[in-house]
Amino acid sequence: MSKINTVLGTIPVEELGFVAIHEHIGYGMPGSELDTKWWKSPEVRYEETVPKLRKFHDYAGGASTFVDATGICNGRDIPYYQSLSEKTGVHIVASTGFVGGDTALAHFARASVEYLTEVFIHEITVGIVGTNAKAGVIKVGVSRGGRMTELDKRIYRAAARAAVQTGVPVMTHLAIDAEPAIAIFQEEGLDLDRVLFGHVDDGVNHAQTPTERILEVGGRLGFDTFGYETELPDPPFWARPRKDRMDHFLRTINAGHLDKVLASADANCSPLGWPGVKGHTINYIFEVLIPDLERNGIDQSAIDQIFHDNAYSYLAQQS
Numbered sequence: 001m002s003k004i005n006t007v008l009g010t011i012p013v014e015e016l017g018f019v020a021i022h023e024h025i026g027y028g029m030p031g032s033e034l035d036t037k038w039w040k041s042p043e044v045r046y047e048e049t050v051p052k053l054r055k056f057h058d059y060a061g062g063a064s065t066f067v068d069a070t071g072i073c074n075g076r077d078i079p080y081y082q083s084l085s086e087k088t089g090v091h092i093v094a095s096t097g098f099v100g101g102d103t104a105l106a107h108f109a110r111a112s113v114e115y116l117t118e119v120f121i122h123e124i125t126v127g128i129v130g131t132n133a134k135a136g137v138i139k140v141g142v143s144r145g146g147r148m149t150e151l152d153k154r155i156y157r158a159a160a161r162a163a164v165q166t167g168v169p170v171m172t173h174l175a176i177d178a179e180p181a182i183a184i185f186q187e188e189g190l191d192l193d194r195v196l197f198g199h200v201d202d203g204v205n206h207a208q209t210p211t212e213r214i215l216e217v218g219g220r221l222g223f224d225t226f227g228y229e230t231e232l233p234d235p236p237f238w239a240r241p242r243k244d245r246m247d248h249f250l251r252t253i254n255a256g257h258l259d260k261v262l263a264s265a266d267a268n269c270s271p272l273g274w275p276g277v278k279g280h281t282i283n284y285i286f287e288v289l290i291p292d293l294e295r296n297g298i299d300q301s302a303i304d305q306i307f308h309d310n311a312y313s314y315l316a317q318q319s
């Protein structure tokens with residue numbers, strides 16, 4: 001039986017239903033919760049978030065799962081996630097780890113690989129900050145600037161060790177500068193099929209992302225910024241023309257890599273410390289992406305594979 005940790009407990013992966021593999025309940029830079037200007041009351045956060053999750057659950061037409069790729073220091077809030085999950089019926093999978101070395105607070109930034117490994121394992125096997133909710137995925141990432149820093153590498157190595165020891169998978173924020181990442185995962189004996197290299201479709205970074213190399217070593221590809229498109233009224237700097245991103249995704253599938261791709265919208269239900277991107281929510285997946293895939297000849301079984309089977313095989317905790 002393949003299991004996965006959600007914030008309300010450990011369940012068989014088959015119960016996850018439709019999976020959005022890379023989303024955020026609320027992402028903010030460390031310290032945003034201390035900024036009077038941006039501080040949001042719990043009521044406001046619920047009001048912004050609950051309708052989006054309810055809609056997502058309705059669209060899924062059964063079980064649905066939200067993988068929160070926020071990690072430590074960027075606004076992760078487990079009791080809040082538990083309450084949202086209870087209220088809406090959406091399974092929420094929390095992540096341990098960090099979006100990038102540059103968002104790890106000083107306490108963690110100064111820590112050794114051994115210490116970070118212990119933190120990740122504790123969050124996966126015991127619970128996250130005083131709760132009994134266990135992490136289901138380990139987040140790592142490349143700091144701003146596009147080159148892996150010494151701290152990024154320390155976090156990747158700790159993540160690899162925790163993944164080998166617990167069987168929980170790793171997901172990356174960005175897949176540029178992939179060689180040091182691949183080397184660390186291989187040195188630590190982590191099967192690259194356990195790594196989802198994220199944001200390979202990102203408007204800024206996709207051209208520098210070595211997807212062929214990632215596939216060659218057995219990694220998975222996260223086309224997880226669907227909806228951040230130049231067609232938006234006020235597009236963010238990482239936006240990309242909708243057709244360009246879709247063509248990239250279709251090319252990858254048609255080259256025989258359907259089993260290696262995952263897709264998501266990387267949207268914020270209620271952003272912390274920044275205004276967020278207007279008009280973009282997790283429900284882009286159902287409202288635009290899936291109809292677009294169908295129009296482009298991707299059949300129901302392939303769509304099911306991306307949002308169900310591929311997600312299950314990736315998320316299933318290996319024992």
Ligand SMILES: [Zn+2]
Pocket residue numbers: 022023024069266
């Ligand atoms: Zn993200």
